[in-house]
Amino acid sequence: MLPLRLLSVKIPSPWPAFSELVSIGPVRTFVVVSHTVPLEGEFSLSDLPGGAGRLDVLCRAATDAFLVSHGIRKDVALHVVVRDQLLISLWGPRLRHLNPDERSTGALLREALRAACDLPPGEERGSTPGITVRWLDLAGLLGELGAAGVSPVLLDEGGEPLRTARLSERPGFILSDHQDFAPAEASLLADLPRVSVGPTVLQGHQCVTLVHNELDLREARAVWEVLTAAIGEPQAQLVAGFLSGEGIPVRFRSQVPPSVYPVTVDGLAEVQILVPAPDLLRAREALVAFEAGGGADGEGSAAP
Numbered sequence: 163m164l165p166l167r168l169l170s171v172k173i174p175s176p177w178p179a180f181s182e183l184v185s186i187g188p189v190r191t192f193v194v195v196s197h198t199v200p201l202e203g204e205f206s207l208s209d210l211p212g213g214a215g216r217l218d219v220l221c222r223a224a225t226d227a228f229l230v231s232h233g234i235r236k237d238v239a240l241h242v243v244v245r246d247q248l249l250i251s252l253w254g255p256r257l258r259h260l261n262p263d264e265r266s267t268g269a270l271l272r273e274a275l276r277a278a279c280d281l282p283p284g285e286e287r288g289s290t291p292g293i294t295v296r297w298l299d300l301a302g303l304l305g306e307l308g309a310a311g312v313s314p315v316l317l318d319e320g321g322e323p324l325r326t327a328r329l330s331e332r333p334g335f336i337l338s339d340h341q342d343f344a345p346a347e348a349s350l351l352a353d354l355p356r357v358s359v360g361p362t363v364l365q366g367h368q369c370v371t372l373v374h375n376e377l378d379l380r381e382a383r384a385v386w387e388v389l390t391a392a393i394g395e396p397q398a399q400l401v402a403g404f405l406s407g408e409g410i411p412v413r414f415r416s417q418v419p420p421s422v423y424p425v426t427v428d429g430l431a432e433v434q435i436l437v438p439a440p441d442l443l444r445a446r447e448a449l450v451a452f453e454a455g456g457g458a459d460g461e462g463s464a465a466p
């Protein structure tokens with residue numbers, strides 16, 4: 163268990179930089195390219211397939227990307243590129259209020275669209291917990307994901323079978339909505355590796371579920387060891403950021419459903435920090451350095 167004194171160090175702001183969130187947080191990234199959702203966010207939640215321009219497709223992608231039985235996947239980021247102009251990002255580590263029904267998910271996405279209306283170019287804004295918006299096109303997103311260590315992979319029924327494909331530690335799966343990729347998008351994506359979840363053309367959210375299933379099976383076969391436990395997610399993110407900087411992959415494990423904290427210390431839930439078994443010794447050494455204040459900016463020594 164990490165000492166409580168670490169609670170006194172600087173806690174990340176609610177909306178850390180994109181690259182920070184991508185690189186220290188989610189290990190599974192999905193990008194959905196949306197062509198028909200209206201940017202203004204002025205539509206009725208009773209008409210998601212019509213007036214909302216097939217927002218129902220995005221809602222299903224979001225619920226399948228994050229929700230499991232009675233919980234949320236924390237290691238996922240979902241980026242929706244709307245009309246090649248607006249980026250809506252959903253961040254598993256911070257996401258709240260995502261429920262299985264399409265209507266309430268539609269409300270979260272509509273809130274994001276509305277939050278972008280008066281947003282100046284280059285700025286990022288949080289709309290609801292765990293959801294951010296900013297003006298960015300697909301090319302810009304691909305560049306930023308690459309810079310943050312995410313390897314883009316195109317989901318394509320004609321691609322290499324997912325079951326046997328080699329994937330990076332941080333794959334980013336790209337799929338279209340109910341339409342084909344536009345010609346400019348297709349040429350942007352032309353050189354990416356392609357993986358197929360099977361010979362049948364499926365709906366996008368079904369592909370998301372199948373990708374999760376394959377990655378779940380791969381993870382179950384891999385051995386991850388508990389390195390330590392942190393008190394609350396902000397503290398766990400601090401440690402994860404340090405370890406990631408040392409090139410050590412990190413996973414969190416907690417029994418914490420999205421907004422319920424059953425096991426708490428000082429009101430915060432315990433989060434176990436896991437690393438791949440082969441990295442355990444190196445991670446222990448890194449943790450000692452972190453606790454001694456050897457972090458990049460010395461934050462770990464901020465306690466009295």
Ligand SMILES: C[S@@+](CC[C@H](N)C(=O)[O-])C[C@H]1O[C@@H](n2cnc3c(N)ncnc32)[C@H](O)[C@@H]1O
Nearest residue numbers: 317318319337338341342358359360362363364
């Ligand atoms: C509903 S499909 C797109 C439908 C198709 N473009 C059309 O208009 O007929 C949405 C996305 O799911 C992904 N997809 C569908 N079936 C797939 C499969 N068998 N393997 C991998 N990806 C698939 C592709 O990325 C596709 O862009």
